[in-house]
Amino acid sequence: MIASRLLVIGPVTFLAAFFLYPLGAILGRSFGGEVLSLDPFGVVLGDSYYLGRIWFTMWQAAVSTVLTLVVGLPAAYLFARHDFPGKTVLMALTTLPFIMPTIVVAMGFVALLGPQGLINTALTGLFGAEAPQVRVTNTLTIIFMAHAFYNYSIVVRIVSAFWSNLSPLFGESAAMLGAGRIRTFTHVTLPLLLPSLWSSAVLVFVFSFTSFGVVLILGGPRFATLEVGIYELTVKLFRLEVAGALALVQLVFTYVFLLVYTRLQAQSAVPITFVPEEESKRGKRGFRDVVVIVAITGVLLVVLSPLLALVERALSSGGGYSLVHFTGLFSDDSGSYFRLSPQAVIWNSLRFALASMAIALVVGTAAAYVIARRGRGRSGVVDALFMAPLGVSAVTLGFGFLVAFNRAPIDLRGSWLILVIAHSLVAYPFVIRSVLPVLRGMPPHLKESAALLGAAPLSIFIHIELPIIGRALLVGAMFAFAVSMGEFGASLLLVRPEFTTIPVAIFRLLSQPGESNLGQALAMSTLLMVVVAMGFVAIERFRYRNVGGF
Amino acid sequence: MRQLAAIVLMMLMTAFAVSCGGDEDSELVIMTHDSFNIGAELISQFEAEHDATVVLQSAGDAGEALVRAILEKGNPSADLLYGIDNTYLGRALDEEIFDEYRPDLLDEVPAQFVLDDSGHVTSIAYGYVNLNYDKQYLMDHGLTPPSTLEELTEADWKGRLVVEDPASSSPGLAFLISTVSYFGEDDDYDYLDFWRDLRANDVLVKDGWTAAYYTDFSQYGGDRPLVVSYATSPAAEFLFSETPVEVPPTGNILIDKASFLQIEGMGVLKGANSKDLAKKFIDFALGRSFQEDFPEKMFVYPVNRNASIPDSFRFAEVPSQPSDIGALEIGEKREKWIQDWTEVVLR
Numbered sequence: 001m002i003a004s005r006l007l008v009i010g011p012v013t014f015l016a017a018f019f020l021y022p023l024g025a026i027l028g029r030s031f032g033g034e035v036l037s038l039d040p041f042g043v044v045l046g047d048s049y050y051l052g053r054i055w056f057t058m059w060q061a062a063v064s065t066v067l068t069l070v071v072g073l074p075a076a077y078l079f080a081r082h083d084f085p086g087k088t089v090l091m092a093l094t095t096l097p098f099i100m101p102t103i104v105v106a107m108g109f110v111a112l113l114g115p116q117g118l119i120n121t122a123l124t125g126l127f128g129a130e131a132p133q134v135r136v137t138n139t140l141t142i143i144f145m146a147h148a149f150y151n152y153s154i155v156v157r158i159v160s161a162f163w164s165n166l167s168p169l170f171g172e173s174a175a176m177l178g179a180g181r182i183r184t185f186t187h188v189t190l191p192l193l194l195p196s197l198w199s200s201a202v203l204v205f206v207f208s209f210t211s212f213g214v215v216l217i218l219g220g221p222r223f224a225t226l227e228v229g230i231y232e233l234t235v236k237l238f239r240l241e242v243a244g245a246l247a248l249v250q251l252v253f254t255y256v257f258l259l260v261y262t263r264l265q266a267q268s269a270v271p272i273t274f275v276p277e278e279e280s281k282r283g284k285r286g287f288r289d290v291v292v293i294v295a296i297t298g299v300l301l302v303v304l305s306p307l308l309a310l311v312e313r314a315l316s317s318g319g320g321y322s323l324v325h326f327t328g329l330f331s332d333d334s335g336s337y338f339r340l341s342p343q344a345v346i347w348n349s350l351r352f353a354l355a356s357m358a359i360a361l362v363v364g365t366a367a368a369y370v371i372a373r374r375g376r377g378r379s380g381v382v383d384a385l386f387m388a389p390l391g392v393s394a395v396t397l398g399f400g401f402l403v404a405f406n407r408a409p410i411d412l413r414g415s416w417l418i419l420v421i422a423h424s425l426v427a428y429p430f431v432i433r434s435v436l437p438v439l440r441g442m443p444p445h446l447k448e449s450a451a452l453l454g455a456a457p458l459s460i461f462i463h464i465e466l467p468i469i470g471r472a473l474l475v476g477a478m479f480a481f482a483v484s485m486g487e488f489g490a491s492l493l494l495v496r497p498e499f500t501t502i503p504v505a506i507f508r509l510l511s512q513p514g515e516s517n518l519g520q521a522l523a524m525s526t527l528l529m530v531v532v533a534m535g536f537v538a539i540e541r542f543r544y545r546n547v548g549g550f
Numbered sequence: 551m552r553q554l555a556a557i558v559l560m561m562l563m564t565a566f567a568v569s570c571g572g573d574e575d576s577e578l579v580i581m582t583h584d585s586f587n588i589g590a591e592l593i594s595q596f597e598a599e600h601d602a603t604v605v606l607q608s609a610g611d612a613g614e615a616l617v618r619a620i621l622e623k624g625n626p627s628a629d630l631l632y633g634i635d636n637t638y639l640g641r642a643l644d645e646e647i648f649d650e651y652r653p654d655l656l657d658e659v660p661a662q663f664v665l666d667d668s669g670h671v672t673s674i675a676y677g678y679v680n681l682n683y684d685k686q687y688l689m690d691h692g693l694t695p696p697s698t699l700e701e702l703t704e705a706d707w708k709g710r711l712v713v714e715d716p717a718s719s720s721p722g723l724a725f726l727i728s729t730v731s732y733f734g735e736d737d738d739y740d741y742l743d744f745w746r747d748l749r750a751n752d753v754l755v756k757d758g759w760t761a762a763y764y765t766d767f768s769q770y771g772g773d774r775p776l777v778v779s780y781a782t783s784p785a786a787e788f789l790f791s792e793t794p795v796e797v798p799p800t801g802n803i804l805i806d807k808a809s810f811l812q813i814e815g816m817g818v819l820k821g822a823n824s825k826d827l828a829k830k831f832i833d834f835a836l837g838r839s840f841q842e843d844f845p846e847k848m849f850v851y852p853v854n855r856n857a858s859i860p861d862s863f864r865f866a867e868v869p870s871q872p873s874d875i876g877a878l879e880i881g882e883k884r885e886k887w888i889q890d891w892t893e894v895v896l897r
Binding site: 026029049103106107110111114115116117137138216217220221222228231232234235236237238317318324334335336337338395399402403406407411413414492493495496497507508510511512513514515516517518519 | 579584585586587588589590591592593605606607608609610611613614617618621622625627641715716717718723754755756757758759760761763764765766768770771772773779783786787789790791792793800847849885888896897
């Protein structure tokens with residue numbers, strides 16, 4: 001009983017202490033600590049400009065989500081149903097876009113699709129055209145492309161993890177009964193996949209809804225989302241009360257989306273017998289399978305091409321290729337207090353990411369249990385509440401932390417803990433979203449029989465549940481790790497120079513003009529990709545007893 | 551699940567330990583914006599001279615650092631704040647976040663670089679925001695750099711300028727203010743008319759300097775040969791070029807009244823733990839060794855007239871006549887300018 005009470009108290013305390021409390025503190029300050037006045041809301045909701053922003057934020061997120069699903073699903077299928085050489089590495093590469101700093105991705109897109117990019121240069125060379133043929137930079141198109149680029153790995157990971165534990169028997173029976181491939185997919189596989197589809201779609205939608213860097217840097221200020229508005233009102237115009245109102249509007253919208261979604265997801269989950277991953281793979285590779293593998297891998301490489309363009313640029317110098325930017329990183333002679341060695345920066349990033357991942361796994365798994373136990377109809381409110389940190393404006397929450405944790409006994413300002421907590425707050429929703437569909441699908445009789453046979457709750461967890469949710473836990477862990485490795489806004493606001501992480505180091509290099517600064521920033525970005533890819537492969541390979549075998 | 555409780559408990563205890571660590575008088579905490587940079591040796595030197603520990607705390611860009619200081623008013627996490635410039639001074643003074651302090655070395659700062667007459671914020675560095683151009687691009691297209699701002703609205707420069715959004719970027723705001731200084735607010739053809747024509751001439755607006763410079767400036771893969779940047783940028787291009795060059799690939803466009811003098815300073819935060827140490831640090835920052843260390847790190851000029859200027863700054867020409875709008879007027883009107891600009895250029 002104590003254990004089950006702790007299970008509830010743990011995540012609830014975490015949410016209350018590190019999300020609701022700082023949020024309340026900053027909003028209290030923003031509204032002047034007086035009785036909540038409705039004036040700021042009048043300003044926001046009475047101004048056609050802000051209404052326009054709300055509308056734009058919503059529809060661009062919807063379009064981005066659809067596009068992301070279209071890009072992500074084929075790859076999810078590939079990783080769920082096929083085994084082939086180099087699969088682990090390809091999966092790790094697939095997830096890389098998720099962690100890249102926006103400005104670096106922007107440079108990748110420009111190197112590829114910009115006026116002087118590879119594609120336009122090639123087209124000019126081929127057809128002798130004067131002006132650049134492809135123009136996507138600073139348009140709405142590139143916002144959609146970038147959102148899909150950033151988020152498709154969410155779809156790939158969550159859907160393929162679920163799919164790979166789905167017994168192929170369902171599909172095979174349908175085929176035996178005479179259904180064609182397409183019909184089998186739309187009538188059997190797709191409905192079974194729905195819980196994981198909703199899971200990934202809502203994450204993508206919320207990320208696109210609160211998008212900041214992508215919209216600002218790639219699209220330009222003409223396409224401001226709510227998040228952008230909140231930032232400018234807070235930092236540049238000092239209108240904290242209007243910023244607070246706008247932040248609340250954004251949060252309410254996200255909460256309603258999450259609520260609708262949790263309903264949908266709870267309804268779509270059916271108890272199914274999951275099978276170990278190995279049993280769900282297609283048998284012998286036929287010619288048709290090889291074609292599928294090659295085709296989807298090709299598409300993935302196209303999606304990843306902006307990153308390849310970055311690596312290419314990091315390696316080029318003065319018309320040829322060299323490692324000069326990498327050696328430059330390691331042999332800095334500026335004597336700057338703010339310039340840490342790349343080893344130190346990588347170590348900072350790694351330890352913060354591992355700490356955030358650990359917290360996110362504990363909090364996220366416990367929260368998923370709490371939600372799953374409440375039963376279908378009643379879990380929505382709680383579920384959406386646990387997901388709410390994703391919908392709050394980063395700048396609002398960042399300042400909330402500073403206002404909330406500023407006095408003894410808990411003065412976290414200047415401590416690295418504040419950073420790890422901020423990161424895990426964005427990371428644990430991933431753990432919930434990947435674990436929950438599996439928990440819901442787990443047939444209750446498994447636990448019941450074990451309990452009848454006298455197994456203690458902890459032993460049931462370790463021997464029965466953990467092996468089944470293991471695969472989903474790994475996915476959650478991977479994203480928690482990735483979120484922290486790539487996080488940048490809060491890091492910039494909260495860290496001391498000693499705690500410089502890789503994205504912050506990249507940002508500092510890019511805040512000054514000069515070819516070497518650019519080259520070293522891209523070399524640092526390449527190191528970020530290598531470190532994270534190695535981390536992904538390590539997590540992927542992690543097998544504890546048979547955890548992850550599922 | 552007992553582990554969970556243990557973890558929560560451990561976190562709270564660590565937090566407690568961390569928070570109790572740093573209240574000694576010999577610790578000096580300096581909050582800075584994220585472009586601040588100084589030699590590690592100078593920090594060690596100050597620590598040795600005063601038997602103190604210096605802790606540097608980045609707090610986002612200049613605007614974010616100021617908002618943070620305002621939110622922490624009365625209970626500051628730092629003793630000193632570096633990074634108040636003439637576009638933020640009015641706000642900082644209104645909020646009364648600083649104690650007064652007038653260091654003796656202020657005598658060595660020429661009058662035009664004194665940021666705050668009320669003695670709350672001490673000038674440390676200055677620089678200029680103006681247009682930069684890509685020399686190669688202009689040569690290839692047979693263009694010469696514009697000598698007036700009006701020329702930017704002509705066909706020659708259509709689609710060739712990238713600026714930063716004054717609502718999110720410091721150089722963006724600086725350039726907007728210099729157009730106010732150049733065209734005036736109530737003239738027949740005022741700054742908003744100019745911006746309206748610039749918009750018609752396909753000016754590109756980016757959120758910040760990095761995106762404008764590294765993705766849209768033609769020097770770095772974009773198609774815009776004119777960018778709002780700093781007078782010291784060509785010096786940085788010279789210093790950080792991949793292969794040694796005689797002259798930098800970019801140049802300054804210095805039009806009278808159309809470049810913005812940005813003065814940056816620091817002040818002692820009200821309620822600071824280590825006030826004496828904070829004042830000593832301001833003295834130290836005005837001293838020659840500190841003033842001569844940062845120019846090639848932050849790419850700004852030292853305010854102390856005795857400090858020598860690095861050789862690379864020969865490519866960082868000083869505008870003879872920068873904009874003439876004072877910090878107090880900026881403090882009063884910045885919000886209005888930004889909103890009117892946004893209305894004309896973005897909506």
